[in-house]
Amino acid sequence: MQKKLLCIGMSCGKSLKMLFFFISLYMMSSCADDDCLAPGHSDEGNSCPATLLLEVGGFSAAMSPQTKVVAGADDENLINDIWVFQFNAITGESLHEPVYIDRDNNLNANDILVNLAQNGEGEQSRICIVANTGDENWVYEGTEGTVATGFTTYAGFLEQAIPDKAAQPFLSADIGSSAENGRTIPMFGISKDMTISSKCYVSVPLYRMFARVDVGVDMSYIPEGMYIENLSYSNIPAYCRVGTVASQDESQQGDYPTDIEWKTFDCGNVSEAILYVPENLQGKVEGMTSKQEIAGEIPTNALTIHLKVSYGENLKHTYTVYPGLDAANDFNIKRNHIYDVNLIIRELPETTH
Template identity: 25%
Template sequence: MRLTNHLAKIVLGALVLALSSCSDDRFADNADACMVLPGDRAATIEVPLRLHADAPSVIGKPLVNDIVSRADGDAGTPADPEQAAEEAIKNIWVFQFDSIGNQLIAPRYYEVASTEIRKLNIRLAEGEDSYVYVLANTCDPDWAKGKDLSTVEKFVGYEYPFTEDNVEMGKDEYLLMEGNVKETIRKETDLLPIDIHLTRMMAKISFKYVTADAAKGLKVTRVIINNMPEKMRMEETPIEENYPKGDFAVRSVSIDKNLASDEIYTFYMPANRRGETTNTDAALKNNEAPDKALYVQLFVSSETNGSNFLYTIYLGANDTNDFNVRRNHNYNIKLNINSESRDDRVLAAPANCYVLAFNDSIMFDPYNRTEKGGGWVYSDYVKKGDPDKEFTKVEVLWQEVNVIGDNSKGDRVYLDRYNRVHVRSRSTAGNAVIAGYNAKGDIVWSWHVWVNNEMPAKLSKAVPYN
């Protein structure tokens, strides 16, 4: 995937599109004059149309201070091609429904030949209180063919597929936009243009991390975006409801290049609204994150002691309790890594073996293992929700003397209420094995713990051998 190092700017002004009156690509082939097409329930007339690309809502401060964001009020012309691409309207599909929501004319596709401020014409049918919907930037004159969009309900409820290829805006790619208006279409020579305001069908995430001098030993090796929905609804659902509903499909997307400190990465995704919690402490936001809420994980390696960690950031309107990622919103996310100290947002990276220093502690998610090396799949053995594969407790299976110490109170090795495993070492070098048990008392999985204050995992401690 190609990485973007810019904040794209969103235009505030209207884009007024010039379309030829009879140059629309017809939904069905027809050599007759462009008055009636198969699927039309009425003759069409020439109507002027004007489209506006509405500004998104902006969450968080801009990530760079020397570039003015269009979303923050600059109405100038973007010099960056990617910014221009994000604002562009290259083609549109036009749909018209009658007053009770049934299709009035066949869908029509128009290529946008100009952005000059002048009257443009499309073809609509006369009708009282008809609904006109516009879908922009499918870049496909055959897109509506074979789809049942015969009512307003079916149109707005259509879920557009979203793949990994859509995460970043590549060359000659444009953002999908949608908008509508309820309008009475009349045949008048001095008819004013019909104004339709378009909003982007996905959210935009701009992300970076900044490492302070006290944390220079931490290096980000990989970034994964988790719980991205695989579909996006044509139109926004009511904002007070969670969306998507039910057991919806999600995907994880890896950034295939190491991000340097202060470098910006921008990606796009469908809405994923999971609601709010009552938490007020930013350090504890992750603890009660709703299922399938969107989050970004940074795989971080410590050059200080060789340990590997996962920094987890849940997105939303704030850093305490909001887990709503909405369409036509720009989210500016900045992670400040000020030291190597850890809180509840930092987990040990998934592993079978952990190396701890003296009097050290780790916390890890026992269900998070994505590798499939050797042909085995971790979820075949460990799986949340399966009574035989789900952990109900973790204990010390065996240890060398005083490596972990007395765990009779369950305060040195334990499973917390968020299903995370905690391990605390003592000041004795040696080995231990901790085991996770299901409700029947069977061991589901185990982990090796090596306590050693010589930092053997640190690369500079490696000893070459033949």
């Protein structure tokens, strides 16, 4: 697997004294001093500073004859902020209040310093990272800054939805710090179970919670006179939670709340588009060999690509495609996967609508 190492860090003080303190701390790989001003400082007396190293994994992509890993572009690996969670590896109980760190505290540095709870004898932790929520109040409820109950256990944490704004689909033109909208892809990662003690280097692999769906239209085979009116994606869930909604059986639909919105994204009269979307897992249809011929069997909320064209004298037609990996009956759009949709139009439509 190809991975791009991404490390973000922070300064732990403005005074020269504190600077020398942390240089020494880094060189000794120590996490024994409770006076550290790293994010997540606790007065409980059992916390210690740890160094987090984040690795952004590549996308999975279906390339004959097997699925391969494709490294993401720099903008697809970008991290603007993180939430850090620490759970007991056995009981799932939260061991430390979640910590939020953003780029304002991490410019031009090489690692992330954060205070975590020091494990007792025989105890291990599981460190979890949720990146690019863009919301420093995500885990809190009310006005008192109390951590919401859903974040106090590992099982509950996995079922929490990321903020609505972070869960919205977006085009590749809007990704990255140089784009007008500056969107980033939400990510999630879990460390191996480990003991947080005097030498804390915690490596966390991160994977994107969104899929990338690439669409390209080739009309070079048909006579002039056909024009694209609109390329659109429909049935995009306005919902993304920390843990996947996948069931143990990939033939079954994902576990979506009944009240979520399913959105449409119009790209306009373009022949190419790259859209980042939350996972849409609609399962597999047994016995289906062609997605275009058994309309009644297609899942209601399957991600759909619509290409609306005009030709002749006021004639219109809409082509419909259902992306999916591995097989014609697969309607699963999985997180951290790339889906390549190539529409080749070889002749004018015989029917119009």
